[in-house]
Amino acid sequence: MAEESARPQGSRGLLWTSVTVVYAAVVLFPIFWMASMMVKPNEAMFARPTAWFFTPTLEHFDYVLAQGFHWSLLTSFVLCTLSTALVVVIGTPAAYAFARFEMKLKDDMFLFILGTRMAPPVCLVIPFYFIFARLNLLDTFLGLTLAYMTFNLSFYIWVLRSFCRDLPVELEEAAALEGWSRAQVFRRVVFPLLRNGIVATAVLCFIFAWNEFLFAFMLGGKAVQTLPVSIPKLITSQGVRWGEMAVVGMTALLPVLAVVFVLQRHIVRGLTLGAVKG
Amino acid sequence: MSSIAFASVSKRYGEVDAVKHLDLACAAGEMLALLGPSGCGKSTTLKMAAGIESVSSGEIWFGQRPVSRLAPGERNIAMVFEDYALYPQMTVWENVAFPLKVRGVTGQPAAERVGEVLTLLGLRAMADSHVKGLSGGAQQRVAIGRALVRDPEVILFDEPLSHLDADQKVQLRAEIKRLQKLRQVTSILVTHDQTEAIAMADRVAVMNHGVLQQVAAPQELYERPANLFVANFIGEPPMNLMPAQAGAGGVLAGRGWRVTLDARRAALLESRPGAAAVVGLRPEHIGLRAPGPGEAVRGTVTYREPRGDADVLTVQLAADAGAGDVFITEIAGPSRWRAGDPVALDLQVERLLVFDAQSGRNLEVAA
Numbered sequence: 001m002a003e004e005s006a007r008p009q010g011s012r013g014l015l016w017t018s019v020t021v022v023y024a025a026v027v028l029f030p031i032f033w034m035a036s037m038m039v040k041p042n043e044a045m046f047a048r049p050t051a052w053f054f055t056p057t058l059e060h061f062d063y064v065l066a067q068g069f070h071w072s073l074l075t076s077f078v079l080c081t082l083s084t085a086l087v088v089v090i091g092t093p094a095a096y097a098f099a100r101f102e103m104k105l106k107d108d109m110f111l112f113i114l115g116t117r118m119a120p121p122v123c124l125v126i127p128f129y130f131i132f133a134r135l136n137l138l139d140t141f142l143g144l145t146l147a148y149m150t151f152n153l154s155f156y157i158w159v160l161r162s163f164c165r166d167l168p169v170e171l172e173e174a175a176a177l178e179g180w181s182r183a184q185v186f187r188r189v190v191f192p193l194l195r196n197g198i199v200a201t202a203v204l205c206f207i208f209a210w211n212e213f214l215f216a217f218m219l220g221g222k223a224v225q226t227l228p229v230s231i232p233k234l235i236t237s238q239g240v241r242w243g244e245m246a247v248v249g250m251t252a253l254l255p256v257l258a259v260v261f262v263l264q265r266h267i268v269r270g271l272t273l274g275a276v277k278g
Numbered sequence: 279m280s281s282i283a284f285a286s287v288s289k290r291y292g293e294v295d296a297v298k299h300l301d302l303a304c305a306a307g308e309m310l311a312l313l314g315p316s317g318c319g320k321s322t323t324l325k326m327a328a329g330i331e332s333v334s335s336g337e338i339w340f341g342q343r344p345v346s347r348l349a350p351g352e353r354n355i356a357m358v359f360e361d362y363a364l365y366p367q368m369t370v371w372e373n374v375a376f377p378l379k380v381r382g383v384t385g386q387p388a389a390e391r392v393g394e395v396l397t398l399l400g401l402r403a404m405a406d407s408h409v410k411g412l413s414g415g416a417q418q419r420v421a422i423g424r425a426l427v428r429d430p431e432v433i434l435f436d437e438p439l440s441h442l443d444a445d446q447k448v449q450l451r452a453e454i455k456r457l458q459k460l461r462q463v464t465s466i467l468v469t470h471d472q473t474e475a476i477a478m479a480d481r482v483a484v485m486n487h488g489v490l491q492q493v494a495a496p497q498e499l500y501e502r503p504a505n506l507f508v509a510n511f512i513g514e515p516p517m518n519l520m521p522a523q524a525g526a527g528g529v530l531a532g533r534g535w536r537v538t539l540d541a542r543r544a545a546l547l548e549s550r551p552g553a554a555a556v557v558g559l560r561p562e563h564i565g566l567r568a569p570g571p572g573e574a575v576r577g578t579v580t581y582r583e584p585r586g587d588a589d590v591l592t593v594q595l596a597a598d599a600g601a602g603d604v605f606i607t608e609i610a611g612p613s614r615w616r617a618g619d620p621v622a623l624d625l626q627v628e629r630l631l632v633f634d635a636q637s638g639r640n641l642e643v644a645a
Contacts, residue, residue, distance in 0.1 A: 170363035173330050174424075178380045179351025192367055 031253070037246035045242055060243035069248055072230035077255070079141065079226060080209040083148035088202050090149075091156040092194070096186060098157065099164030100172075110161075117154040124150070125218045132219055139223045147215045152205040159204075163197030164190070199266040207256055227252045279464050280341030280431045281306045282327065287336035287346075289322050289488075296322045298488045300336070304481075307462040309455075310493075311479030313469055315511070319488035324434050324468045329353055340431060353432075356425035360437040362417040364409040364424070371396070371405040374423040381428065395423045398457070415446035422454065426461065433458075435467040439474055451477055472512055476500075484508050502631075506638035509558045509631065515590055518564070520603050521635065522557045524550065530557055530632070534595030534602020535575045537627050546632065546641045554635035561590065561608035565624035566615060573622040577602065579615050589613045593621060 037045065039056035064070075097103075098110055116124075128147055129138070137143030167190060175185045216226040231248055234241040260267065282304040289297040297319040304310040312320035325331040327338055329350035338346045345353050356377070364373050374395055378388045396402045399419045409417055418438060425433050438454065439447045455478050458465050469475050475482045476496040484491040484499065484507070492504035503509035509517050522530040528544025530537050537557075539547065547555070569576045577595035589611035595602030605623065615621065632641045 168361060168363060170359040170361060171365065173328070173350070174357060174359065174363045176330065176350045177328060177353075177355060177357050178377045179349075180380060181351075189365065 034246045034249055037243055038250055040243060042243060060241075060247045063241070064244050064247050067233070067244075069227075069230055069251075072225050072227045073251060075224055076210060076227040076252075079144055079148070079224070080206050082141070083145045083152060083209055084202050084206045086145065087149055087152045087156045087205050088198060091153050091160060092191075092198060093186070094153075095157045095160035096164050096190060098161045100169070110158075113154045114158055115154075117151055117158070121151065121214050125214055128215070129218055137219075139220050141224055144216060144220050144224055144226075147219055148209045148212065152208055155208070156201050156205055159201045160194070160197055163194055163201075167193055196266050199263055203259055203263055203267055206259065210252070210256060279306045279462055280343070281308075281339075282310075282432060282464060282466065283339040284323070284327075285337045285339065287323070287326060287338060288334045289319070289326060289331065290334045295488050297326070300490055302483055302490060302493060304464060304466060306341075306464050308480045309458050309465040309467060309478060311467045311469060311475035311482045312485060313472060313475040313482050313511075314485035314491075316470060317487075318485040320468045320470075320485050321436060322488075323485070324436055324466060327432070327466060328355055328357055328434050354430055355432045355434060356428070356430040357434045357436065358418070358421050358425050358438045360440050362409075362414075362421045362441075364417055364420055366408075366410055369406050369408055370401055370412070370420050373409055373420050374401075374427050377424060377428045383428075391427055395427045398426070399423050399453075413446070414442045415450055418442065418450060419453070422457065426457065426463075429461075429463075431464065433463050433465045435465060435469075437468055437470070439469070439471070447474075454478060472514070476512075484511060486511075502640065502643055503558070504640050504643045506556060506558075506633050509633070509640070513560060515561050515606050515608060517558045517560050517631075518605050519633075520557045520559075520605075522555050524553055524555050530555060532557065532603050533600070534577065534597035535623070535625065537625055537630065539627065539630070539632070543630075543632060543642065550634075555641075556633040556635050556638075558631035558633060559605075559625060559629065561606045563626040563629040564605060564607040564609075565626070566591065566593075566607060566609055566613075567622045567624065569620050569622040575623040575625060577605070577621060577623065579617050579619045579621055580604075582615060582617055584611055587611055589615065591615055593623065595623075 038060060039058070040051075040054055041057045041059070044051040044054040098106065103109075132138045132143050132147075135143075137146070171189055171193070172185050175189045176182075180188065211228065212226070213228045216229045220226065221229055227248065231245060231252075234245045234248070284300045284302045287297060287300045288295065300319075300323060302310075302323075312323055314320045322331055326333050326346070329345070329348060329352075333346040336346070337344050340353065365376065368376065371392060375388055375392045378384070378391060383391070393402070396405055399422060401416070401419055401423060404412065404416065409420055412420070422438075435454070439450055442450060451474060458478075467475065467479055476499075479496065481493060481495050482499055483493040486507050492499060492508045494502070494504075499508065499512050503512060503517075506519060510519060520532045520535075522532045524530055524547045528539035528541070528547060530539065530547075538544075547553075575595065577593045579591050580594045581592040583590040587610070588608055591607050591609065591613075593605045593607060595605065597603075607623070609615075633639060634641060
């Protein structure tokens with residue numbers, strides 16, 4: 001099967017290849033355009049007819065650095081890494097417990113957890129604001145980390161539970177018979193088998209957090225300013241700084257692309273684990 | 279090695295009784311099979327012995343030791359699972375060495391022990407392979423090696439052959455039996471396959487709906503089933519079970535047939551004259567002849583299933599009014615009988631079993 005689809009034959013193969021190429025071009029063109037805007041002089045930005053060739057400039061980069069956007073990048077990175085790490089640490093045992101343990105009201109609790117994800121974020125952000133204001137958590141790392149965990153934790157538990165369910169329970173029983181405690185079984189047997197699932201789900205959580213705007217805008221904004229929140233600063237009274245916006249936008253895109261490329265194997269294997277088992 | 283005893287053990291899941299008041303013993307060094315259809319409670323019983331499932335009431339004894347409150351790891355048991363349950367990230371050697379490693383046995387003593395077990399199972403050559411690439415039979419042998427490596431008190435086999443191909447099944451069946459006898463390790467085997475239970479076990483416990491039906495040696499089970507369930511469950515093709523009316527003088531009559539029991543069994547019927555009974559007769563205990571005039575039991579072959587060395591024939595009996603009973607017979611093959619042939623039946627009365635129609639109990643097996 002894989003061999004066949006890898007080497008399509010004849011005119012049908014050619015047709016599909018062209019369709020794919022055209023589709024890729026349509027999807028990738030805005031990204032190419034953004035990349036070109038990064039080094040486009042302001043005069044050429046909206047030139048008519050379109051300026052395909054121009055002398056590249058680094059002035060947009062200088063402005064972005066001068067305005068301290070790299071600090072926003074660092075903030076975003078630290079915040080997303082921290083919240084994702086916490087989600088993995090807290091969510092993995094929780095997902096395992098939901099998959100394996102008998103407890104009262106399990107389904108209701110699970111639905112409740114899912115409910116925190118299903119509610120539109122804008123419904124949550126206002127109560128969050130008032131609560132955080134009382135607790136002095138507004139505009140702090142801790143506050144935003146906690147806020148991100150609420151929506152990512154539910155997603156993570158929800159997805160990882162199905163990974164846990166796909167593991168054969170006999171492996172755990174066999175290890176328990178050898179005298180391992182539940183915690184040892186979890187750490188030494190379950191965890192290695194869950195690794196792909198954990199990586200895949202954690203990457204998705206990281207990307208959700210990375211792209212998040214509303215919470216970061218409402219609950220942070222000054223001392224703790226993430227990259228998406230910093231971008232509107234480029235809409236100035238002198239006009240929109242398109243070149244700078246392209247620089248920041250591309251910067252925001254790169255870590256996501258890098259993560260997906262590096263961990264592609266884990267993600268594909270993780271996300272198709274259940275499907276392959278049938 | 280220690281014996282195992284279930285003393286009035288029950289297991290409830292909410293409103294459902296999975297196992298009801300089970301009293302069952304397995305002697306030291308014995309292999310006991312738990313046999314029954316799916317959902318009969320045999321796996322639950324095994325898991326209670328393992329400690330994977332808790333006991334709702336009753337007690338499980340390993341020798342003189344009550345174990346029902348002990349964690350699985352404290353019971354000194356090993357288990358072989360239906361889908362092998364090998365650790366996929368480890369090699370054959372590492373899988374077998376695992377129980378030793380957990381107990382802190384490493385280095386030279388562990389290597390010797392693992393090597394010995396691998397040799398015993400013919401796995402020496404694949405010691406360094408990853409278990410994922412192995413055939414089902416080889417994987418299950420690794421699992422058996424993992425169970426044997428630390429000399430457990432008890433080995434529990436949970437449908438160990440269900441996922442294997444027919445040829446590997448037969449091979450591994452003999453292998454398990456050989457190792458079990460060699461090591462004299464007390465074993466419980468859960469299976470839904472009567473061939474497996476009869477071939478491997480010293481004694482077989484038949485269960486249905488969470489209730490133990492009969493415990494006996496395989497031959498005893500086959501010859502003297504305690505009730506209709508066991509009679510029907512054991513044997514292939516299944517036993518002919520025919521409703522019959524008891525008459526005077528040990529006569530039993532069904533639709534299109536009539537037999538006279540010997541004095542001993544006639545006496546069993548005497549106490550219940552006119553009572554409804556069910557007669558059981560195995561297909562191989564019925565002979566076929568060409569019908570002569572005045573035959574007592576006659577009918578027509580309606581279907582012939584050739585099985586190489588045997589023929590399984592379905593015979594529709596002729597009755598005075600309406601259709602008679604249908605008997606399945608198994609005779610040496612290939613026979614000359616074909617569908618449509620008229621035949622006379624020789625019912626081997628001395629092999630006949632009589633069951634009470636209400637309770638389903640075999641009248642000859644003491645309650």
